[in-house]
Amino acid sequence: MPLQNRVLPTQEIVADAGRGLLMGNRGTLHSPDRRLGTTRWRSKAWICCVLDWKGVRRDPMPPGRWTALFFFDEAVALAAGHRPCHYCRRRDFLLYAGAWAAGRGLDERPRAAAMDAQLHLERVEPRTRRQRTTVQDLGELPDGAMIRYDGRPALVLGHQVLPWSWDGYGEARRPPGLREVEVLTPPANLVVLKAGFAPLLHPTAVGN
Numbered sequence: 001m002p003l004q005n006r007v008l009p010t011q012e013i014v015a016d017a018g019r020g021l022l023m024g025n026r027g028t029l030h031s032p033d034r035r036l037g038t039t040r041w042r043s044k045a046w047i048c049c050v051l052d053w054k055g056v057r058r059d060p061m062p063p064g065r066w067t068a069l070f071f072f073d074e075a076v077a078l079a080a081g082h083r084p085c086h087y088c089r090r091r092d093f094l095l096y097a098g099a100w101a102a103g104r105g106l107d108e109r110p111r112a113a114a115m116d117a118q119l120h121l122e123r124v125e126p127r128t129r130r131q132r133t134t135v136q137d138l139g140e141l142p143d144g145a146m147i148r149y150d151g152r153p154a155l156v157l158g159h160q161v162l163p164w165s166w167d168g169y170g171e172a173r174r175p176p177g178l179r180e181v182e183v184l185t186p187p188a189n190l191v192v193l194k195a196g197f198a199p200l201l202h203p204t205a206v207g208n
Contacts, residue, residue: 001015002016003015003025004167005067005068005069005070006069007024007071008080008083008153009076009080009146009153009164010079010081011080011081011123011130013029013040013048017166018072018166019070019071019077019193020070020072021073021074021202022048022049022073022074022077022108023045023049023051023069024048024049024068024077024082025046025047025049025067025069026040026045026067026069027042027043028042028067029041030061031060032063035060036067040154041100042119044113044116044119045113045116046082046155047083047084047086048071048074048082048083048084048187049085049087049089050089052132056090059064069186073200074144074199074200075205077081077147077199078144078193079145079146080184081119081122081189083116083189086112087154094195095164095197097115099193099196099197100115100188100192101196102195102196103192104177104196120187123186133184134183134187137180138161138179139159139179139180141183141190142193143156143158144156144183144199144201145183145190145193146185147180147181147182148162149161149178152164154187155205156174158172160174161175168198168202168204169205170203
């Protein structure tokens with residue numbers, strides 16, 4: 001039985017056998033029996049990390065330690081409200097923070113805590129603690145954004161829509177007449193994408 005540690009673009013954490021390109025965490029979410037309770041974060045620092053760090057192998061749910069979460073790719077991680085880890089993905093973090101600054105006309109890169117605070121405001125509804133989404137024009141969304149299309153998550157790439165599942169991205173579609181869409185990716189991460197940050201995408205997206 002797979003552990004409950006796979007993150008969907010909708011922020012939900014599920015038990016699934018699907019494999020991805022990145023891992024990350026939101027703090028310690030599991031109990032000693034390796035099950036998740038109702039809490040879905042212990043910190044505002046929602047990060048995404050490399051799968052392999054200096055060859056170290058670790059328990060994904062060690063007692064009293066952070067819960068390892070897994071993402072299909074970085075578009076999914078950004079949609080769920082995560083950002084690159086400043087430790088194991090230092091270069092990507094600096095590119096992300098640089099795009100954050102460029103997209104807002106800032107003179108210097110912001111600190112991680114400032115970005116985390118803004119992301120948290122945009123990714124979670126305070127009353128329900130559910131994912132906060134926006135409605136935007138599909139034609140104005142950057143590559144790497146994720147939307148809800150036909151009832152399921154989908155990637156925006158090359159002005160087309162690629163339905164997502166753990167099996168990979170589906171065939172690219174250009175929905176006729178579709179303009180306003182529900183956007184899963186928080187506005188802060190949309191700004192970063194528009195400013196040129198290139199997320200790590202699964203090979204099934206590149207092949208479309």
